[in-house]
Amino acid sequence: MKKHVFLLVALATFFTAFISCSNDDPKTSQVEVRLVDAPGDYDAVNIDVQDVMINVNDGENGWKSLGNVTPQVYNLLELTGGIDALLVDTEIPAGKISQIRLVLGENNSIVVDGQTHPLATPSAQQSGLKLNVHQDLVGGVKYTFILDFMVDKSIVVEGNGAYSLKPTIRVITEAASGAISGMVNPFDYQVEVSAVSGEEEAITTYTNEEGKFMLHGVPAGTYSVTFTPDEASGLAPKTVEGVNSVLGENTDMGTVELE
Structure with a gap:
C-alpha cells in the first residue's frame, strides 16, 4: 500500500x-x-x-x-x-x-x-x-x-x-475580488441585478424568491448597480451609483426600494 x-x-x-x-x-x-x-x-x-x-x-x-x-x-x-x-x-x-x-x-x-x-x-x-x-x-x-x-x-x-x-x-x-449583496422590495417578481464599472463587462445575477441577491467575484472598484424588474411587475428599473467593491469584503446595499 x-x-x-x-x-x-x-x-x-x-x-x-x-x-x-x-x-x-x-x-x-x-x-x-x-x-x-x-x-x-x-x-x-x-x-x-x-x-x-x-x-x-x-x-x-x-x-x-x-x-x-x-x-x-x-x-x-x-x-x-x-x-x-x-x-x-x-x-x-x-x-x-x-x-x-x-x-x-x-x-x-x-x-x-x-x-x-x-x-x-x-x-x-x-x-x-x-x-x-x-x-x-x-x-x-x-x-x-x-x-x-x-x-x-x-x-x-x-x-x-x-x-x-x-x-x-x-x-x-x-x-482576488469582493462581493455586492442586498435585497429588493417589493420582491413578488424576479429582478435582474447588474454592476458596471467604466467600460468593463457587466457582472449580473438575479434575485431569489425572497428578493435577495449577491454579485460574486466583483473586482475592487466603484460600480453602478442597476435593478431591472420583470416587465410583468410594472416596476421601473433603478440604478444606484457609487457602490464600492472592496477586496475580501461583502458590500451590503441593504434594501433597495423599487417603484
Missing part, C-alpha cells in the same frame, strides 16, 4: 455566512491553492503532490479532500519568477478551517550536480509543519492561498550523504 507523507500547513480562518440566494450561494467562497518556490541551489527538487485537504474542526476526523487535484510531480525550482502551479480551484462551504494538508506520495527526488537522489520524507513529518494565518473569508469572494515552498530551508543533507525533506512553507493569502 502506497505510503503518503503529510505536510500540515495550519491555517486558522473563519468563513462569514451571509444571506442565501437561489442562483448564487453566499455561504461558499471560491478557493485556489497555488504552489510557488523560493530558489534553492540544486538542479531540481521534485515533489509528488497527491492531494490537498482541509481540516474543518481541529480534530483528526475533520479532514476532507478539496477534490479535483490531479496527482503530479512538480519541480519546485521551475516555480519561480512569477510561475506557479495551480493545485486546487474549487468552492468550499462557509465555516471554520483550521489547517490545510498537502499530501505527498513517494516519488520525491532531488538532482544535485546532474545526479538524481531519492528525497526522503521522514515519518516525523507526518505531524506536520504548522503556520498560523488568521483571516475571514467572505461568501462570494475568491481567495488564493499561495504555498511558498522555501527550498533552501527545506532540504537537509544527512551525515551519510542522503537528502531529506523537512519543509518550510510560507502561506500567503490573497483576496
Whole structure:
C-alpha cells in the first residue's frame, strides 16, 4: 500500500455566512491553492503532490479532500519568477478551517550536480509543519492561498550523504475580488441585478424568491448597480451609483426600494 507523507500547513480562518440566494450561494467562497518556490541551489527538487485537504474542526476526523487535484510531480525550482502551479480551484462551504494538508506520495527526488537522489520524507513529518494565518473569508469572494515552498530551508543533507525533506512553507493569502449583496422590495417578481464599472463587462445575477441577491467575484472598484424588474411587475428599473467593491469584503446595499 502506497505510503503518503503529510505536510500540515495550519491555517486558522473563519468563513462569514451571509444571506442565501437561489442562483448564487453566499455561504461558499471560491478557493485556489497555488504552489510557488523560493530558489534553492540544486538542479531540481521534485515533489509528488497527491492531494490537498482541509481540516474543518481541529480534530483528526475533520479532514476532507478539496477534490479535483490531479496527482503530479512538480519541480519546485521551475516555480519561480512569477510561475506557479495551480493545485486546487474549487468552492468550499462557509465555516471554520483550521489547517490545510498537502499530501505527498513517494516519488520525491532531488538532482544535485546532474545526479538524481531519492528525497526522503521522514515519518516525523507526518505531524506536520504548522503556520498560523488568521483571516475571514467572505461568501462570494475568491481567495488564493499561495504555498511558498522555501527550498533552501527545506532540504537537509544527512551525515551519510542522503537528502531529506523537512519543509518550510510560507502561506500567503490573497483576496482576488469582493462581493455586492442586498435585497429588493417589493420582491413578488424576479429582478435582474447588474454592476458596471467604466467600460468593463457587466457582472449580473438575479434575485431569489425572497428578493435577495449577491454579485460574486466583483473586482475592487466603484460600480453602478442597476435593478431591472420583470416587465410583468410594472416596476421601473433603478440604478444606484457609487457602490464600492472592496477586496475580501461583502458590500451590503441593504434594501433597495423599487417603484
